[in-house]
Amino acid sequence: MSEKVLLxxxxxxxxxxxxxxxxxxxxxxxxxxxxxxxxxxxxxxxxRLTKILKEEYKVKHIDVGFLDITFYRDDFRRGxxxxxxxxxxxxxxxxxxxxxxxxxxxxxxxxINAALTALQSxxxxxxxELLCLIDRRxxxxxPIQPNYxxxxxxxxxxxxxxxxxKENDGEDIIYLVNR
Amino acid sequence: MSELSVKHLLGIKYLKETxxxxxxxxxxxxxxxxxxxxxxxxxxxxxxxxxxxxxxxTRTKLSFxxxxxxxxxDVLNFSASQSSVKKGETLxxxxxxxxxxxxxxxxxxxxxxxxxxxxSKHVNASxxxxxxxxxxxxxxxxxxxxxxxxxLGDVAGKxxxxxxxxxxxxxxxSNIFALxxxxxxxxxxxPKTLLPKYIDSLGVxxxxxxxxxxxxxxxxxxxxxxxxxxxISYFPTxxxxxxxxxxxxxxxxxxxxxxxxxxxGPINRGVEITSDVADSKQSIILNQVENGVxxxxxxxxxxxxxxx
Numbered sequence: 001m002s003e004k005v006l007l008x009x010x011x012x013x014x015x016x017x018x019x020x021x022x023x024x025x026x027x028x029x030x031x032x033x034x035x036x037x038x039x040x041x042x043x044x045x046x047x048r049l050t051k052i053l054k055e056e057y058k059v060k061h062i063d064v065g066f067l068d069i070t071f072y073r074d075d076f077r078r079g080x081x082x083x084x085x086x087x088x089x090x091x092x093x094x095x096x097x098x099x100x101x102x103x104x105x106x107x108x109x110x111x112i113n114a115a116l117t118a119l120q121s122x123x124x125x126x127x128x129e130l131l132c133l134i135d136r137r138x139x140x141x142x143p144i145q146p147n148y149x150x151x152x153x154x155x156x157x158x159x160x161x162x163x164x165x166k167e168n169d170g171e172d173i174i175y176l177v178n179r
Numbered sequence: 180m181s182e183l184s185v186k187h188l189l190g191i192k193y194l195k196e197t198x199x200x201x202x203x204x205x206x207x208x209x210x211x212x213x214x215x216x217x218x219x220x221x222x223x224x225x226x227x228x229x230x231x232x233x234x235x236x237t238r239t240k241l242s243f244x245x246x247x248x249x250x251x252x253d254v255l256n257f258s259a260s261q262s263s264v265k266k267g268e269t270l271x272x273x274x275x276x277x278x279x280x281x282x283x284x285x286x287x288x289x290x291x292x293x294x295x296x297x298x299s300k301h302v303n304a305s306x307x308x309x310x311x312x313x314x315x316x317x318x319x320x321x322x323x324x325x326x327x328x329x330x331l332g333d334v335a336g337k338x339x340x341x342x343x344x345x346x347x348x349x350x351x352x353s354n355i356f357a358l359x360x361x362x363x364x365x366x367x368x369x370p371k372t373l374l375p376k377y378i379d380s381l382g383v384x385x386x387x388x389x390x391x392x393x394x395x396x397x398x399x400x401x402x403x404x405x406x407x408x409x410x411i412s413y414f415p416t417x418x419x420x421x422x423x424x425x426x427x428x429x430x431x432x433x434x435x436x437x438x439x440x441x442x443x444g445p446i447n448r449g450v451e452i453t454s455d456v457a458d459s460k461q462s463i464i465l466n467q468v469e470n471g472v473x474x475x476x477x478x479x480x481x482x483x484x485x486x487x
Binding site: 070081084086120123 | 181211215220222225250481
């Protein structure tokens with residue numbers, strides 16, 4: 001197993017600021033926009049972007065939720081392990097809102113597909129966009145593309161993109177792991 | 180740990196402490212699901228579950244059926260009173276006939292102790308015991324412990340007294356196993372005639388004075404007198420039973436602490452507890468019913484994920 005650094009802490013920081021600006025450009029004051037981080041790993045990205053938007057770009061209020069997609073996945077009973085759930089926390093309705101789904105890595109698109117199904121339990125959004133930090137192109141199983149992407153990566157199936165966050169793993173760094 | 184150590188839920192006796200914790204953690208997520216405006220998830224859309232009830236049940240059957248439907252499983256309901264069992268068919272034949280229609284899981288209630296265990300050895304499906312005679316009722320014990328955990332934060336170290344007909348009660352036995360496994364202190368309380376002879380071997384205390392038992396406990400789980408199982412007379416009159424072992428508001432208020440009152444239902448109001456106790460803020464009887472759906476969803480979800 002070998003690890004290669006894909007993005008350093010500094011690079012991640014620049015990308016996060018760019019993504020925040022892109023969100024700001026489209027959604028301006030976030031009056032009718034909600035950010036939803038996909039559990040478990042999309043949560044950190046959603047929180048980080050919210051922090052930048054609030055502290056550095058002075059957005060007064062942003063609704064942020066976390067969505068667990070375990071019970072909506074299409075690989076139930078197809079793997080060896082029981083799928084373990086994490087917490088869903090959405091304290092608002094998404095009815096008629098502009099929703100931005102946020103996840104760290106976009107790979108096959110199946111998680112996003114499950115997230116779109118799960119989202120229906122919270123109302124009918126006006127539109128749904130997708131933001132991801134790493135987009136592994138050429139590996140999609142479904143016709144799903146991000147509206148905002150941090151970095152595009154050509155990774156083969158044996159490789160894994162590992163995103164680490166300061167608040168959870170000690171430092172911001174992204175590895176490409178060869179298994 | 181992310182999966183159960185068992186393939187069937189036949190009794191608490193066969194579970195490990197980690198299994199119970201996993202079921203509780205999964206139930207937490209399902210409790211959030213059933214409190215949404217859309218209460219359904221598609222997890223089990225390719226699973227078919229048969230509910231086979233050889234004994235009457237309203238609450239447990241409804242609770243299981245609702246849990247299955249909330250998980251999007253296909254549900255078959257079967258009650259023995261309207262079936263070929265009356266024509267002399269054996270249990271294995273009945274179940275195998277149902278399974279040949281491609282059923283993945285069987286939820287069964289049966290008047291004979293050990294019926295679920297017997298079935299699990301002879302048929303190829305996941306079995307969930309929904310009560311087998313006076314033996315076990317595992318999902319009830321799980322939801323009882325889950326309700327205690329929700330109300331008091333933890334089960335370990337809590338003092339729980341189970342009051343009433345311990346001899347005929349599957350709820351009592353499963354509760355004792357579950358509470359002991361999680362590190363609670365358990366006492367049983369009831370007329371001596373309704374306490375099993377070897378109760379000491381389960382490691383629980385015995386108390387025949389209700390007031391003393393209530394003064395000791397944090398939680399009192401009040402059981403119903405199961406008149407349908409009382410073949411002989413175990414106490415002189417219901418009225419006398421109520422005087423000795425019934426909880427009323429006056430008794431509850433005279434204790435120097437607020438204890439939690441539980442009841443697995445159905446309640447005989449005025450016998451084991453009075454209406455003002457059942458409806459008081461110390462009672463978590465209706466929370467138990469709500470938690471029952473979440474717990475059964477968790478059990479079914481975790482067992483179904485082991486079906487390949």
